[in-house]
Amino acid sequence: MKTFDFSAVKGPLGRSISAGERSVLYFGGTAYLGIPGQPEFLDHYLQGLHHFGINNGTSRSNNVQLGIYQDAEGVAALRFGAESALVTSSGFLAAQMTVRHFAGWGQLEYAPGTHPALWLEGKPDEGGSFEHWGLELVNRINRSPQKRWVVVSNSMNNLFPERYDFSFLEGVGPEKELILIADDSHGIGVLNGGRGSYPALPGLEQVKGIVVASMAKALGVDAGLVLGPETLIRELKNTETFLGASPPSAAGLFAFMQSEGIYKVELDRLLELCRYFEAGLGALKSDFACLEGFPVYLSADKNLAQRLMEHDVLISSFAYPDRFGEVLNRIVLCSWHHKSDLDNLLNILAGRT
Numbered sequence: 001m002k003t004f005d006f007s008a009v010k011g012p013l014g015r016s017i018s019a020g021e022r023s024v025l026y027f028g029g030t031a032y033l034g035i036p037g038q039p040e041f042l043d044h045y046l047q048g049l050h051h052f053g054i055n056n057g058t059s060r061s062n063n064v065q066l067g068i069y070q071d072a073e074g075v076a077a078l079r080f081g082a083e084s085a086l087v088t089s090s091g092f093l094a095a096q097m098t099v100r101h102f103a104g105w106g107q108l109e110y111a112p113g114t115h116p117a118l119w120l121e122g123k124p125d126e127g128g129s130f131e132h133w134g135l136e137l138v139n140r141i142n143r144s145p146q147k148r149w150v151v152v153s154n155s156m157n158n159l160f161p162e163r164y165d166f167s168f169l170e171g172v173g174p175e176k177e178l179i180l181i182a183d184d185s186h187g188i189g190v191l192n193g194g195r196g197s198y199p200a201l202p203g204l205e206q207v208k209g210i211v212v213a214s215m216a217k218a219l220g221v222d223a224g225l226v227l228g229p230e231t232l233i234r235e236l237k238n239t240e241t242f243l244g245a246s247p248p249s250a251a252g253l254f255a256f257m258q259s260e261g262i263y264k265v266e267l268d269r270l271l272e273l274c275r276y277f278e279a280g281l282g283a284l285k286s287d288f289a290c291l292e293g294f295p296v297y298l299s300a301d302k303n304l305a306q307r308l309m310e311h312d313v314l315i316s317s318f319a320y321p322d323r324f325g326e327v328l329n330r331i332v333l334c335s336w337h338h339k340s341d342l343d344n345l346l347n348i349l350a351g352r353t
Contacts, residue, residue, distance in 0.1 A: 006314065012036060015336045017314070024309070025341055027331045028316035030158075032190050032295055033266040034336035035220025035259075044258040048251030056250055061243035072253040079260065080188065081199040082211070082227035086237055089248045091185050091214025092117045094224030097241045098212050099152055102179050102232075106148025109137060111164070115183050116321050118152050118212075134168035142173045149178045155197035155211065158186035159320065159328055160298055161291045169202045178207045179232070188225070189218030191293060194267050198227045208232060219263070221256050223248035270295055270335040273342065277333060280346040288331070295333035304329045311348045 009017055014037045017026045035041050056066060069087060077085035088094045095117040103120060110124035112133050126133070130153075141149055156163040164182075172178060180201060188196030188211070201209030210228035215221040226236060236242055274295050278285055288297040301307075305317035305327075316330040331345070347353045 015334070015338070015341060022312070024312045024314045025344065026314050027333065027337075027345065028314060029332060029334070030186065030217040031220065031334050031336075032218040032270060032332075033220065033263060034270075034334045035218070035262075035266070037336055038220070038262060038266065041220065041255055041259050041262050044255035045251055047258075048249075048254030052250035052254065054249070054251070055246075057246050059244050060237075060247060066247075066250050068250045068253055068257075069247055072257055075257050076225055077227065080195050080211075080227055084228060084230040084233035086226045086233055086242065087215075087248060087253065088224035088226070088242070089246060090222070091212065091216065091224040093241070093245060094214075094226050095183060095212045097239060098181055098210060098226055098236060100241070101236060101239050102150050102181065102210075105179060106150045106177065107144075107146050108150045108152065111151070111153030113154060113157055114152055115154055115185070118181070118183055130162075130164055131168075134166075138168055138171040141176055141178075142171070147175070147177055149176065150181065151178060152181045153183070155182040155184040156187050156191070156291075156294075158294075158296055159330070160289055161294055161296045163187070163191070163291055163294075166200075166202050169204060169207050172204075172206065174206055176206055179210065180207055181210045181212060183213065184211045185214040185217055187294075188213045188215075189263060190267065190270070190295070194263055215252075215256070219256060221248070221252040223252060223256075266335040270333065273333050273335065273337055273339070276339055277342050277346070280342060281349070284349055297331040297333075299329045299331070301329065302327070308345075308348060311344075311353065313345060313348060 006019055011018065013026065013029055013031065015026060016023050052066065073085045073087055077083065088097065099118050099120060110126050112126045112128055112130055114124060153164060166180065182197060182201065184197040191197065192200060198211045208229055210226065210232060213225045215223040215225050226233065271293065288299055290297045305315055308315055316332050317327055319325045319327050
């Protein structure tokens with residue numbers, strides 16, 4: 001039985017990684033578009049480093065500002081279909097700042113499975129399926145004398161995976177006001193042609209949609225992003241948290257701004273790999289839970305990770321978000337994979353090697 005320790009990898013993550021003298025194919029992580037190893041993106045990042053330096057430790061309230069932050073926010077809003085945007089140093093900060101600011105605006109409600117970055121005081125009291133929760137929530141809102149509501153949810157579940165439909169909010173009475181805060185960290189850059197979930201939020205007069213996201217996954221930039229109506233983004237930009245926190249690296253945002261074409265090419269490559277892999281699975285596809293257009297495949301086989309490691313293939317295999325919960329075995333495709341990598345994986349899955 002082969003055992004490797006991958007808790008202290010000494011190099012960048014990619015289609016293959018090394019542990020000691022052994023190299024394994026890697027099907028895990030969240031770099032869906034392969035940006036950490038994309039040569040043209042790295043060139044843009046280096047250009048940004050030379051132009052703006054390594055970091056910018058000043059706050060957004062400083063009397064001296066780099067114009068690239070407003071420029072990047074404008075590009076992000078346009079690219080992802082929002083009226084306005086802001087950037088922070090991390091997705092966690094973006095989520096916490098947004099939820100904390102609007103939590104007092106109305107009655108706060110959490111959807112099942114909401115990511116811990118959106119929690120305020122420990123794990124929310126939630127449960128059941130998303131669909132049942134949504135229907136029950138609409139009934140509760142319409143029966144309640146409370147006029148304002150703040151609903152917090154993931155836009156999708158990347159673990160199982162599934163995408164959430166918020167059309168149930170169309171049942172909310174027109175006399176109610178609601179802010180929907182959706183975490184799209186795993187969808188942005190991948191789903192909806194790369195635009196993510198913001199354009200799919202309910203277009204209702206009484207519902208104002210906000211998307212928060214980490215840019216460190218598909219987009220490959222260490223930063224957080226908030227998308228929403230201009231009035232709500234302006235509110236967030238006037239909070240002490242936003243004004244007092246240091247912004248993300250300007251070099252990363254410079255690369256993001258220059259790389260719209262790169263993101264498109266890598267997304268097309270990723271989707272082609274997904275189609276190739278699913279076609280190769282054939283009847284074995286029923287052994288996995290997956291979502292069309294999303295490169296994560298959850299297996300119910302508790303022994304899958306160990307079986308693949310016997311053939312030098314490493315997948316995502318850990319308990320999350322509850323580290324004491326059930327281990328989830330997931331195959332994650334990234335655009336940096338080759339079809340030959342998938343052939344190797346498919347042969348092992350089918351017992352041909």
